[in-house]
Amino acid sequence: MAEQHTHAHAHHHGEKHTHISRGTYYRVFAALMVLMVLTVAAWWVEKNLIELPGWLAVTIAMSIAIAKTVLIVLYFMHVKISSRMTQVYAAGAFVWLIILFVITMGDYVARGWPPQAGPLP
Amino acid sequence: MSTLSLPQTSYIRDNSRTFTDWLKSWLLTVDHKRIAILYLLAINFFFLLGGLAATLVRVELITPQGDLMSSDVYNRAFTLHGVIMVFFFLIPSIPAVLGNFLVPLMIGARDLAFPRLNLLSWYLYMIGGIFALIAAVFGGVDTGWTFYTPFSSTYSNSNVVMTITGAFIMGFSSILTGLNFIVTIHKMRAPGLTWFRLPLFIWANYATSIIQILATPVLGIALLLVVVERLWGVGIYDPALGGDPLLFQHLFWFYSHPAVYIMILPAMGVISELISTFSRKRIFGYEFIAFSSIAIAILGFLVWGHHMFVSSQSVYAGLVFSFITMLVAIPSAIKVFNWTATLYKGSISYRTPMLYALGFIGLFVIGGLTGIFLGVTAVDLHVTDTYFVVAHFHYVMVGGTIMAYLGGIHFWWPKMTGRMYNETWGGIAALIIFVGFNMTFFPQFILGYLGMPRRYHVYPPEFQILHVMSTAGASILAIGFIVPLIYLGISLRKGAIAGDNPWGATGLEWKTSSPPPTFNFDKTPIVTEEAYAYPPEAAERDAAAWRPGSPL
Numbered sequence: 283m284a285e286q287h288t289h290a291h292a293h294h295h296g297e298k299h300t301h302i303s304r305g306t307y308y309r310v311f312a313a314l315m316v317l318m319v320l321t322v323a324a325w326w327v328e329k330n331l332i333e334l335p336g337w338l339a340v341t342i343a344m345s346i347a348i349a350k351t352v353l354i355v356l357y358f359m360h361v362k363i364s365s366r367m368t369q370v371y372a373a374g375a376f377v378w379l380i381i382l383f384v385i386t387m388g389d390y391v392a393r394g395w396p397p398q399a400g401p402l403p
Numbered sequence: 404m405s406t407l408s409l410p411q412t413s414y415i416r417d418n419s420r421t422f423t424d425w426l427k428s429w430l431l432t433v434d435h436k437r438i439a440i441l442y443l444l445a446i447n448f449f450f451l452l453g454g455l456a457a458t459l460v461r462v463e464l465i466t467p468q469g470d471l472m473s474s475d476v477y478n479r480a481f482t483l484h485g486v487i488m489v490f491f492f493l494i495p496s497i498p499a500v501l502g503n504f505l506v507p508l509m510i511g512a513r514d515l516a517f518p519r520l521n522l523l524s525w526y527l528y529m530i531g532g533i534f535a536l537i538a539a540v541f542g543g544v545d546t547g548w549t550f551y552t553p554f555s556s557t558y559s560n561s562n563v564v565m566t567i568t569g570a571f572i573m574g575f576s577s578i579l580t581g582l583n584f585i586v587t588i589h590k591m592r593a594p595g596l597t598w599f600r601l602p603l604f605i606w607a608n609y610a611t612s613i614i615q616i617l618a619t620p621v622l623g624i625a626l627l628l629v630v631v632e633r634l635w636g637v638g639i640y641d642p643a644l645g646g647d648p649l650l651f652q653h654l655f656w657f658y659s660h661p662a663v664y665i666m667i668l669p670a671m672g673v674i675s676e677l678i679s680t681f682s683r684k685r686i687f688g689y690e691f692i693a694f695s696s697i698a699i700a701i702l703g704f705l706v707w708g709h710h711m712f713v714s715s716q717s718v719y720a721g722l723v724f725s726f727i728t729m730l731v732a733i734p735s736a737i738k739v740f741n742w743t744a745t746l747y748k749g750s751i752s753y754r755t756p757m758l759y760a761l762g763f764i765g766l767f768v769i770g771g772l773t774g775i776f777l778g779v780t781a782v783d784l785h786v787t788d789t790y791f792v793v794a795h796f797h798y799v800m801v802g803g804t805i806m807a808y809l810g811g812i813h814f815w816w817p818k819m820t821g822r823m824y825n826e827t828w829g830g831i832a833a834l835i836i837f838v839g840f841n842m843t844f845f846p847q848f849i850l851g852y853l854g855m856p857r858r859y860h861v862y863p864p865e866f867q868i869l870h871v872m873s874t875a876g877a878s879i880l881a882i883g884f885i886v887p888l889i890y891l892g893i894s895l896r897k898g899a900i901a902g903d904n905p906w907g908a909t910g911l912e913w914k915t916s917s918p919p920p921t922f923n924f925d926k927t928p929i930v931t932e933e934a935y936a937y938p939p940e941a942a943e944r945d946a947a948a949w950r951p952g953s954p955l
């Protein structure tokens with residue numbers, strides 16, 4: 283693996299950054315810590331200060347979670363500096379996650395619809 | 404290469420002096436071919452075990468009363484059969500054995516991209532298997548292989564957690580194999596081996612790998628959540644805790660419908676190889692077969708709700724799932740038509756692997772078409788949870804996957820071992836399996852349509868005749884599975900030396916010695932032609948000069 287790394291570095295220099303600096307790792311780590319504090323804070327605010335409507339609370343929690351995921355996937359999992367094919371596969375995984383969520387939610391949303399409303403009497 | 408003796412060096416031979424060294428050389432190997440052999444042994448062991456559980460089920464069903472076992476023991480018997488056969492036989496069978504052995508050979512590589520990861524996946528498989536076995540020994544599970552909630556999460560007091568842990572660990576083995584194949588196929592093809600020169604077996608395994616890495620994690624999380632709810636009372640599936648039992652079915656079938664294609668796609672890849680080789684013709688419609696694998700892999704993710712028509716799923720969701728299910732028939736039919744067209748004007752030789760391939764086509768057509776019956780909501784309402792469903796998926800999984808697995812094992816046996824099996828016995832066993840299989844499962848279509856529910860050990864007396872037929876067929880089927888074990892075993896010592904290419908087949912795996920050396924090729928092959936490059940007149944020439952050694 284190390285061999286391959288230097289190899290790529292020597293021959294394709296400038297084509298693509300094959301390296302994430304230590305400073306970036308620390309900054310990403312700091313950002314993750316901030317987001318974690320935000321998660322706890324959002325929970326605390328909802329619990330003790332203001333009664334948020336469910337959809338808003340979920341949206342806030344999900345946004346923070348997505349931000350964390352993106353940082354980890356891009357930097358810690360090296361997707362940002364990976365080949366185009368790896369990026370396609372990483373994105374594909376999320377497309378599949380969307381398929382799972384959308385179709386499952388399709389059932390939940392339509393669950394209450396009366397079958398009588400359909401074409402049959 | 405001489406055809407009088409096995410090659411001096413091969414992946415099977417090594418120069419270890421003591422037994423311990425020899426054992427170590429196998430258990431710590433990173434050679435994809437040796438790992439394939441390890442998988443072969445382990446998977447066949449689990450197959451026999453799952454077959455034993457099936458025997459218990461079939462014997463109980465000879466009489467309408469529950470005289471051999473109680474309903475509780477019966478539940479555990481069919482669950483053991485299902486769990487072992489699905490998770491520890493069908494899912495890994497063709498990819499882990501034939502795929503592991505053949506993917507690097509077929510693309511002219513010296514090994515898979517991550518050899519050590521490959522060994523790890525075998526160990527994960529074994530650890531998962533040991534968990535499942537321990538669960539079985541200490542009383543078994545009674546949930547069925549589907550682990551439906553709320554029974555599995557709230558009510559069952561059998562070894563649910565242990566069994567689920569086994570399936571969970573096995574899932575990682577499956578993911579790692581898929582990952583390894585994808586990277587290998589992308590990065591390690593021999594010079595000149597473009598995507599559209601790849602053997603269709605490679606396309607099929609590539610499509611399978613996509614399913615393995617995208618679907619298996621969802622099964623993992625669904626099962627893990629059952630454990631979490633059982634152990635710590637977190638409300639995921641239990642309505643009393645704010646959960647939804649149907650969520651499990653969504654997550655479970657998001658994996659388990661595509662899992663059917665993890666089983667059948669590599670089988671279809673094997674069949675493409677066999678049909679072309681034993682017709683002495685280029686495969687008809689190469690691109691269509693290749694892309695239909697990918698289409699099946701993708702469409703397979705959009706149809707899972709057809710397992711939930713009579714759950715409390717919305718009827719509107721059911722209609723959409725029903726419609727998309729019909730679409731899967733298109734790429735499947737494309738494959739069947741293309742295989743049939745390949746046979747047309749071919750010089751067909753009925754060697755053992757070809758018998759399995761032809762059997763596959765017939766049985767898969769029955770299994771696939773009854774799948775369309777089940778995809779229609781109106782018909783499904785009538786036959787849900789009956790033996791009609793049981794017959795349908797056994798036609799696909801046994802009639803499809805196992806036929807292709809056995810066909811593939813026979814076809815590549817000379818490559819794996821360097822020796823030929825007994826062709827006469829091979830043909831006899833294939834016919835026994837075909838007859839036994841149909842006698843076992845065809846009556847179950849009728850049983851199910853008449854209303855015999857699955858997973859019951861007692862039934863009304865009028866069903867007995869069909870159940871007895873089915874059990875009699877299962878006995879024939881069992882003989883059909885044992886005969887190959889015997890003659891393949893004997894061939895290891897007594898079989899004729901195969902030589903590099905006993906079938907006169909195309910493909911890189913036949914260009915190296917049998918069995919191949921550790922790093923597969925003495926020098927990296929360069930590919931200059933497409934797959935199955937039989938010259939146009941090959942079939943006619945072949946028919947004129949009937950191949951010597953052919954039994955027919």
Ligand SMILES: [Cu+2]
Nearest residue numbers: 660707709710
């Ligand atoms: Cu399905």
